[in-house]
Amino acid sequence: MGGDGVFASARRVVTREIEASLTRVEEEEARALIAATTECQRVFVLGAGRSKLAVDGFAMRLTHLGLTAHVATNVTTPAIAPGDLLIVCSGSGETPGVVAITRQAIRAGARVAVVTATPDSALAAQADLVVRLREYGEDHQLSASTQFVGTLFEQAAFVFFDCLVMVMQRTVGATAEDMFARHTNLE
Amino acid sequence: MGGDGVFASARRVVTREIEASLTRVEEEEARALIAATTECQRVFVLGAGRSKLAVDGFAMRLTHLGLTAHVATNVTTPAIAPGDLLIVCSGSGETPGVVAITRQAIRAGARVAVVTATPDSALAAQADLVVRLREYGEDHQLSASTQFVGTLFEQAAFVFFDCLVMVMQRTVGATAEDMFARHTNLE
Amino acid sequence: MGGDGVFASARRVVTREIEASLTRVEEEEARALIAATTECQRVFVLGAGRSKLAVDGFAMRLTHLGLTAHVATNVTTPAIAPGDLLIVCSGSGETPGVVAITRQAIRAGARVAVVTATPDSALAAQADLVVRLREYGEDHQLSASTQFVGTLFEQAAFVFFDCLVMVMQRTVGATAEDMFARHTNLE
């Protein structure tokens, strides 16, 4: 395909970078997050900017799977408590507002899982569970993404959470029909 | 208070208009909405713009009262079903996106309550229950509000819902301690 | 009105409390906030929970007045900079996530105005400008509100901002037609 267009060539770079990053997610870390998610009382998700978009998309699917999920800062979100899990999504692991709210969850006795590109961050240091989702370039070199800072992490996070959903459909025994019946009809 | 400042004089007009509008809410309509809210399975709220702000504030307090409340269009909101109540807040009663979503709720078999300034609107026509919250001026003349269109309705709606909460605290037997325990700690 | 219903009696308490609180807002503080809002480059608003609803409602009206307004944490919100004003709305003045983000705005060189029920709070201490909006009971006693904690502040804030809008319509010379032309038509 020598006559590649500008879109096709961008698409090739981006999908290779996502592939490179997701391939390096540790199976054990992903499974630990699945276990924590299915075994807790209620799941709360937290993020800022596009990382919030990624983890909000996960919260929707958890609802479809029949789990109880809440987005931190939504008006109907109740108090988090022991037995609950907070899943924080942050590339830098240092977003000030997110760090401040995570501290509240810890104080309340909840478990905290952090999905981050920065394992040596403030958020990762406070977490019970860390999933490392690092930015790799097309050439599989760490931090060699050619996309705008954070973009690859956010893409990888969006897709990563959907991979968990695919696994959890079997874990919790949810059929597509079950999930569709729980999908909002107010759109 | 002859030396009234610009703020004080605006404040006087606005609080009088709110008072004039809320005084004319029918006790029966308010009580019917309280009954519908406490007796249904789950409450869903829907609005656009500043009417959405008013009804979202109500959804938060319903959570604090121990009821199950969801905001239409939030990612974790499940499918509405028979036994559920949709509370729609719309001054004009004609907001196209809101009308379209309300139709979905009716199709799904849910009850619909509409809080509106326009009793002869599309939304009111489709509702099982209507609360009329009309715009009155300081001089208690209908539609004589001196505020920007819709503003008085939105203010009155915000305060109206909080009046319902005050009544419902007794109805459902929720103490301030109960409510505080359910208030989000992730802010 | 001996035959008062439960709604009417709640309505009477609530509107009196709002009146009692707003009457005590200092004209100078309100005017200083109006001046800061109309003279800055761009306005950013920040809050959590129902305080966020109140200040978000203000941001919408600022847009209608022809000013540039952004809600902190919305996806299209740009970086705040010197010349910009951050308006923070917080009853307690201590909301951790809000405090953390306010610190970022100060670091970026923006001016900060805080509308709060708690003048000796962390947020008020950091602000260039404070508007005190305290909770008064029906009997005009401080902190004697009979409503759930924070409720009166949130109501008073929602209405307070609309009083500013009424004044600013004259300050900036915006007619209802001007404002309506800027009102979103995508609802």
Add this chain to the structure above:
Amino acid sequence: MGGDGVFASARRVVTREIEASLTRVEEEEARALIAATTECQRVFVLGAGRSKLAVDGFAMRLTHLGLTAHVATNVTTPAIAPGDLLIVCSGSGETPGVVAITRQAIRAGARVAVVTATPDSALAAQADLVVRLREYGEDHQLSASTQFVGTLFEQAAFVFFDCLVMVMQRTVGATAEDMFARHTNLE
């Protein structure tokens, strides 16, 4: 890799499906959307559920690129007008609330671009510009995705928009430094 874990095997399916779908995006359709986006006055984005997450992520990056972008239904979003572009993201192309709001944009004289998995949908029929983003399985068969309905479209849309951003960085001449300077500092 015989010893594949459940996560790794889900990840393989998902990334292959995204690749299969994005590979089939028409270069001309992608380029037409880039041209429409960079040449219009202002961009407005609209979606529901997870499609909204995808297009909201794009709106953020447009802001970083120095374009003016608004999210339909956000409180600070102004009226759309001739010269503006509405980008609608919807897998089914039939979401009732989204269709109703799109109709408003057309009535207001704005251009409409639709990114959809369903080219023969109500939304596509009304659009000035359509980008087809269809769901393909691992085996490159149309509609053979093994993920929950709509999931692949939402993933592909999230990544698709980021590919446009990569191209537009060159088109509009935005460096990573320019973009970072516009990135919100209130998180």
